[in-house]
Amino acid sequence: MNSFLAIAYFQQQFLPFDEAKLSIATHALHYGTGAVGGLRGIPNPQNPQEILLFRLERHCQRLSNSARFLHYDLAAATIKTRIIEFVQRNQPQQPFYIRPLVYTAGLGIAPRLHQVEKDFLIYGLYLDSYLPNEVRCRISSWSRQADASLPLRGKLTSAYIVSALAKTEAVESGFDEAILLNAQGKVSEASGMNVFIVRDGQLITPGVEQDILEGITRDSVLTLARDLGIPICERAVDKSELLIADEVFLCGTAAKITPICQVENYCLPSARPITQMLQQKLVAITENREPHYREWVDTIFLG
The missing domain is CATH 3.30.470.10 (Aminotransferase class 4, branched-chain amino acid transferase, N-terminal domain)
Known part of the structure; x- marks a missing residue:
């Protein structure tokens, strides 16, 4: 409620x-x-x-x-x-x-x-938590729209019909969240979050050419990773990479950083050092405990 x-x-x-x-x-x-x-x-x-x-x-x-x-x-x-x-x-x-x-x-x-x-x-x-502490995801049968047919650089209400179809399909088949592929069969995003994977210590996320929403939390995570010395790469991600990644997580304003513990019937490792490092850093920033990122936080006085 x-x-x-x-x-x-x-x-x-x-x-x-x-x-x-x-x-x-x-x-x-x-x-x-x-x-x-x-x-x-x-x-x-x-x-x-x-x-x-x-x-x-x-x-x-x-x-x-x-x-x-x-x-x-x-x-x-x-x-x-x-x-x-x-x-x-x-x-x-x-x-x-x-x-x-x-x-x-x-x-x-x-x-x-x-x-x-x-x-x-x-x-x-x-709103406190939008998703569970960790989530189980399925690959949606629905595809992410293409920028050629919908202006994906905007956060438009019309785009959310595919998100709604994918989310309901996932939940009604026993999962928490859906991951959408684009028309080329590459990983795009979840129903309302960006996707990151970790392989061999490198943080990887689909690039903006993969029909993603240019997420603000996504941008924040990339900046934090650079500052922490974590190698990053924005590129096309194959579906099979989700199944063998060392870590996978979702990020978004509502979801914050949420680790994925299972994709389809593949269970992922429970050790998530990079995800946890980024989670802790982001929480500290949102609570205004990180002076280096203070420009990211607006303080509103209630009076």
Whole structure:
């Protein structure tokens, strides 16, 4: 059962979450013409009157870029200002997830992006763990879309139909999560997370040409690995590599870093030194305990 934050931002005003209502004729509901963001916030363990947001500016810039696919000019600075006020008005006291959404808000039919009103909203929900501590994955029968048919550089709502099909297929067949291959049969991503493997001490992840979402947590993990002296490689990854890797993990804003213990009927090693090192580092950064990465964390004063 989801527990939502009390205040939402809707139609250019802050109001109680229960009063933020959309018409059943809203254009985006019918045509998938929306773009989402998602970021985590936690109370500062050292000061409960402060909220820590991880990589706020990157999240705001990505949503601004995604809005451009919808022919909507929404500045990253505007998104940031509204998110900060959203947090201050809600005064959250436990870990939470912020969901900003850009969408075609006009009423009526006909798939289009011209001559249709757009809008921007924000809501949030309390969220601790999104996935179990380790997950079992199946290779989905569904393929990740190609950038030739869907603008994958945006976090667009229409893309999530394949994620939903893959996730349900995985769960209903006894797994926790799905891994999608692209049209060339190479590993792309999970239902809403990027994929990393470790082989012979090298950290490997599918490159941006593999139809992945350019994840912010993915970028953070790559930066941390470089700083820690872990060899990294962005390249095409074969399905068979998942089965013989030393370590495999997923990463994303909601999932954070989550190790994979099984792919299909292949069990993976329980020792995960690189995954654990990156997990511990990322937790320390999000809790603002790593001075070198302090620019990644925005501190919001609740007053």
